[in-house]
Amino acid sequence: MPAMPKVSNGKVDPRYLADLLVSVGQNRDRMAFAELFSYFGPRVKAYLMRQGASEAQAEELVQEAMIMVWRRAESFDVSKSGASTWIFTIARNKRIDALRRERRPEYDPDDPALVPTPVEEADSLVEAAQQSERLSVAMKSLSKEQAELVRMAYFEDKAHAAIAEETELPLGTVKSRLRLALGHLRKALKEYQ
Template identity: 50%
Template sequence: MDAASLHTGGSEWRVGPAARLIVLNEAMQKEVPPSPEDLIRLLNAVAQAQDRKAFAQLFAYFAPRLKSFFIRTGLAAGAAEEVTQEVMIAVWRKASCFDPSRGGASTWVFTIARNQRIDRLRRARSRTADSLVDLSDEAAPPPSGEDIAIMAEREEGVRKALATLPNEQATIVRLSFFSEKPHAEIARELGIPLGTVKSRVRLALSRLRTVLDSDI
């Protein structure tokens, strides 16, 4: 990937070649990582003063974690880097929307990351609908300690959002994402067609995204 820039409104944030950026980020991660309070302070600095130094620290902290997260969800390394930059552009532009009373900085950033991943999957499905492989039936890698911490932070918000779903959609979401059951197994367990399971999952994810986006 050639040199690239993060466009931030009327200006741009130059990040350089992707390979060099990853090496730099990995080197910076050997230092003491910022605390949750530090991350909130840095986000506030970006929101209030478009502080580039604060954004650089956020980028150094989150970029390698976001890339690893996207790779674990199935993206190739190049695509993971692209989506990571998209997420960090959103962090720069939407920093003023961050509300620390609703959750930590990591929760907020990874909520954006999840939404970007859903958008990318939706675009991919629309382009390759006839040949799409059902990713829900593939074995998922075991969660890392970081994944577990992030999921724990988001759990309360996700469960509140689930409460807004119709019962038949909420049941399938719990079986698919909490019990990690493939769609085919859910269809057999509930005695409904596989197509119905997939349709309800799509409807549920769309509604959950709307609810969770309103909390960012």
């Protein structure tokens, strides 16, 4: 156990705190840890509350941080940082981890992005293929101009006005030719049933 702390201006000697931490790391000294906890606990809690943590959350984070201090004390290196810096860094990291957990959305099993697309039944796939084949044959029965208008309107999803502009046909002509083409397709598809 390190020598009693030297207190000047109400502050504990940083070397004493570092010695306590080294003692915890090397000897698993419970008395040294208790002294570290009683010194840093309230200070870390106040720091976390200044960072926006509620009192309850700050207390929980102090517990997590000090458990980490106990577990990782052997990795403390006096030549790299002081005990205060090392312990407050652990507390800050625990606060960041808590914020990340809060911001992570809850798992929603009904989220459409997580629900796999249903597998189509074999008979519906066969039926769709047969309908596609019938439509293809029916499309071949249309005149070249009608087939082109149907392709533009229904396969390319173009507006009638855009088709009229592109084909240089009057809008009324485009609409009437599409109406005739659809009537012809309906009649052709009924013959296949």
